[in-house]
Amino acid sequence: MLVVSLIVFSAVRLIPGDAVDIMFQAEAGSSEQRDVLRQRLGLDRPWYVQYGSWLGGILTGNFGASLRTGMDVGGEIFRAFPVTLELVMLGTIIGSALGIVLGIVAATNRGRWLDWLIQPVGLVGLSIPNFWLGSLMLLAAGLYFPQLHVVGFVPFSEDPLRNLSVMILPSLALGLTLGSAVMRMTRTSVLEVMSQDFVRTARAKGMLEPSVLWRHILRNSLIPVITVITIQIGVLIGGSIVLERVFALPGLGRLLVTAIGERDYPMVQGITLLITFIFVMINLLTDILYRVLDPRVKLG
């Protein structure tokens, strides 16, 4: 994590042009004015002093102040984070549920019409850019369900129903891509397990088909599916950044894109660090989950 923080910090400093120059672009200030502002923001100090004070701040829970607005970065992130979290979580739930169910249906009906129907849908879902899908959904919602509140974000704590009606479309758009990937993996994986000897044995000893499916096939075919889901969660975080723009949601993505445009170092650093941290955590959880699902896996 320390290495990550150093990489993030130095990488962000490499951005050409600095916040002060950008701020002054509109009203051309003199170079003295610029220097004064740099001094006040602490941008004139050598990089290691800046890094030290930033790292020290984070350890005490202080992410520094935005160079642009002067607002507390931690506070801004704290406000935006739940929006992205909700979006990613809903997307993951929708995508996994949809993908696993359809994948099993497709595999157990291999070669029949249900399979022929589900497979192309999966291919389409993988190929459709989710921000375009989002725009189309907005358009369709405007045309056919004008009474639905699809824009104008409200926190869940204030008005749960209104919040869900705003979040449902972006979550669906996000979940569809995940669902397609999960569906394809589930189908392949279930088919592979179905052809194994122990499944034939279970059937031969007179086990009923549903319990063969649950106890033997699913349990053994879920591991690759979970790998896909956890890899895709990263993709979902990326996707939510784009979808937040489509649906005008005040989440991390919007904060990040604005901060990149304005060279707001503390903000970019803070968000990057947070996302990386979440990512490391997800990878750790995945390893633990493997262990729970498959006793043969040893934690290294």
Place this chain on the structure above:
Amino acid sequence: MRQLGFLRSNAMLTLALIVIGAIVVGAILAPWIAPYSADQMFARARLVAPSAEHIWGTDHLGRDLFTRVLYGGQISLMVAGISVGISFVFGVPLGVLAAYYKPIDNLLMRILDVVFSFPSVLLAIFIVAVLGPGMINAMIAIGITYIPRFARVVRSQAVVVVEMDYIRSARSIGVSPLGIMVRHIGPNIAGVLIVQLSLNFATAIIAESSLSFLGLGVQPPWPSWGAMLDQGRLYVELAPWASIFPGLAIFLTVLALNIIGDAVRDRLDPRLRGALR
């Protein structure tokens, strides 16, 4: 059933190849096919619905959308192509080297694992954050992000090939390592590379359009499918065509590339050929 599946997938493959061919030809021949020039604005015809004059309508500045989607194809395909080219040029040699020299293998694959574990769109966004928004930086960002994909696939294939008897014979008669890599390992991994090129080209197109959509990639007034979608976004209810057609272009391109990649992979993998059809 198997016969039917084979026929069906062949028809799909043909269709996909035709679609890709049409899009590429359309993009290359844009200056000759397009009814107008890419930046020509019709001040009296802003956000006009599709008509005989503007078959896909116009955008908020009165520019002909059919024209811009054609020209946008040039840029989107070029950015995706160069990105994939960058990752190919760096990724393939890295993969072969790793397979051939064991000490490099461990170190290199560790590093690539770390890069790979990070979602590519996010990584690309961060790289663009460092380099600054723009078309060339977007290509570099996507290119770097995709290097591990090529390196890993190539390595996993090449590791098997390196152990084959004919490689050992080649080595024993004094063929240089470089010669072995180029002449013996190369042809053996070509099939897998075609699949990777096709599938990664598809995701690169989505990555480019995502970056441009966020305003971090191709900058206006250049037409790129993603940037066009971003501009159309604000007028989606007034002028849905400004959002529909560029998106449709992305979707069809990616879909066709995915179908081609899938089809080639199925042909190459005898295990899948029997089991999944």
